[in-house]
Amino acid sequence: MITVKNLHKRFGNLHVLKGVSNHVEQGEVVVVIGPSGSGKSTFLRCLNLLEEPDEGEVWVDGVQVNMPGVNINKVREEVGMVFQHFNLFPHKTALENITLAPIKVRGWDKKEAEAYAYELLDKVGLRDKARVYPDQLSGGQKQRVAIARALAMKPKVMLFDEPTSALDPEMIGEVLDVMKKLAKEGMTMVVVTHEMGFAREVGDRVLFMDEGFIIEENTPAELFTNPQNPRTQSFLSKIL
């Protein structure tokens, strides 16, 4: 579903991604971990071209997307993204947050978009919040609406950038539950998170990033209990 080859990204003189390669199968759930500043977010953002890679290839569903002439907007329609700080549209209700892109981008009519939005609100357990504005939602509820918003485009892949790290501890569970449900339904997911329970339960593979490289990858069970690289060992000893 996603293939990256020798991905490089620089911000000025700062070389953030130094040759990242990987392949994500359809239906696979890949968890990305690593210290702060190691390039996890940048890697994720290169996958939907929120950052433009300087070198290397990004393939999504059989198409190389970082090529001149490729319609970036079309690529992004197929790749949903969920952010650490939710980034809901504050001037729109939960329902409008979810239906805006399907209507404006996909060209669905309003009825159709709303019917599907209600289905998604059911899925994230927030049907009763449809008409509510984001500032009246708790953090956990905001993030669940944000997930529904991304799903409304019927994406082929979902990217999550630390979706629970801005949440109060008692709200983390409700968001992870939605994500687990998605994973079990077969959604292809790339998730930057330090929630090891989540990684163990639904992760197919864990990538450990450090200083712009993926320096180790394995199944969650293997990587967490038997890390090979000393830097992985030291990182895990700090967070487990």
Next chain:
Amino acid sequence: MDFRWDLIIRSMPVLLEGAWVTVKLTTIAVTIGLVIGTFVGMARTSKNKIVYGIASVYVDFIRGTPLLVQIFLVYMGLPQLLGFPIPVWIAAITSLGVNSGAYVAEIVRAGIQSIDRGQVEAARSLGMTHRQTMRYIILPQAFKRIIPPLGNEFIAMLKDSSLVAVISLEELMRKGQIIQTRTFRPFEIYLAVAVLYLIMTLTISRLVAFAERRLKTE
């Protein structure tokens, strides 16, 4: 010293007529300013160097030169280029509107830049184009935030519009001048003119404060 109240009272119908012209003139000018300012304000946030450059030259020129000079450039300078005279009304609306556009542009730019980057990223990650993102996400939020400075711009323009008296457009200031040359009572007349301006500006600032409160509680 005697103070001629009767003169003020007798001048009032004419002055009110002028005040009405001032309100219309200002409203039209700021409306034009809003249209220009929205586009130029967006251009001032553009990554495209040419778009940004043109917008910046416009904003810098307008804000760096006196409005009076701009009014003369339009009313007297343009006809020289065009080869035909421009009606006073058109000249006034054009010079004030184009002037207002530059100030509104800076307000709009600040409004756009005050919106969290995450909003753009969320919209773009859903496949929305730059234009859709501006239209449905950024501008609606930005305009809500810039209502107070836009109100201030309206007040400033209402006062500055008195400058078009120099090209004999009969708004409030010009009406005052006309009465003054007939009566030779500048103190009473210009005091009355000043009070009328004050009433208009105070009314607008109240309206803006009200709108601001309404939007906050929303």
